[in-house]
Amino acid sequence: MKIDFLAFPYEKNKLSPFISDETISFHYDKHHRAYFDNLSTLLKGGELENKSLKEVILVSYNIQELKALYNNAAQVFNHDFYWKSLAPNIKPSVYVLGFIDKYFQSLDTFKENLKKKALTQFGSGWVWVVLNKDKELEIISTSNADNPLVLDFAPILTIDVWEHAYYIDYRNSRVDYLSAVIDNLINWDFFEENLKKYLVD
Ligand SMILES: [Fe+2]
Numbered sequence: 001m002k003i004d005f006l007a008f009p010y011e012k013n014k015l016s017p018f019i020s021d022e023t024i025s026f027h028y029d030k031h032h033r034a035y036f037d038n039l040s041t042l043l044k045g046g047e048l049e050n051k052s053l054k055e056v057i058l059v060s061y062n063i064q065e066l067k068a069l070y071n072n073a074a075q076v077f078n079h080d081f082y083w084k085s086l087a088p089n090i091k092p093s094v095y096v097l098g099f100i101d102k103y104f105q106s107l108d109t110f111k112e113n114l115k116k117k118a119l120t121q122f123g124s125g126w127v128w129v130v131l132n133k134d135k136e137l138e139i140i141s142t143s144n145a146d147n148p149l150v151l152d153f154a155p156i157l158t159i160d161v162w163e164h165a166y167y168i169d170y171r172n173s174r175v176d177y178l179s180a181v182i183d184n185l186i187n188w189d190f191f192e193e194n195l196k197k198y199l200v201d
Helices: 021-043 053-060 064-085 094-104 107-119 174-184 188-200
Strands: 125-131 137-143 154-160
Touching: 021 064, 053 064, 064 154, 064 188, 094 107, 094 137, 094 188, 107 125, 107 137, 107 174, 125 188, 154 174, 154 188
Parallel strands: none
Antiparallel strands: 125 137, 125 154
16 A cells, blocks of 8 residues: 555644643544554555555545545545644744735634634534635535545645544533634644645646
């Protein structure tokens, strides 16, 4: 298999106190790892064994017999993207702020919209900042394992809103988890890197 398990992108205690070591030990070491191990088992010896993660997701999307493969592959992609979307102590650059102002008027409005979209995602899922086909910035949410790749959007940033992302630290309070993450842990460097990557493509 060509796909690797993501090495955690920073020291695991760096997201504390907003996301605790205990949450990471369950979320990354158990949930994320289980999706990866399931994917590895499902791909073994099959036609898609040597495809990239994105290819596996796109090929298996909406195919009933490949539902388990799709769910595990998409959840591996989503979690890889989530951990990279978080980091402590990073401020948005003037370039990023200019982009945000253009589509959301201000950073505060952007944060409010992101939080609102994440709160109104019913049940398990993800909130995403994406570029649409016209390369305009948008906020969308997806259910369960779905992600922007299958909806023809370019992913820029994501936040996991499955309960396992916040239940240990915030119990049932998705809003407190979102406030902590949005105000303190957005990896604006990753945001900028993705913006530039997809705007050039
Ligand atoms: Fe998760």
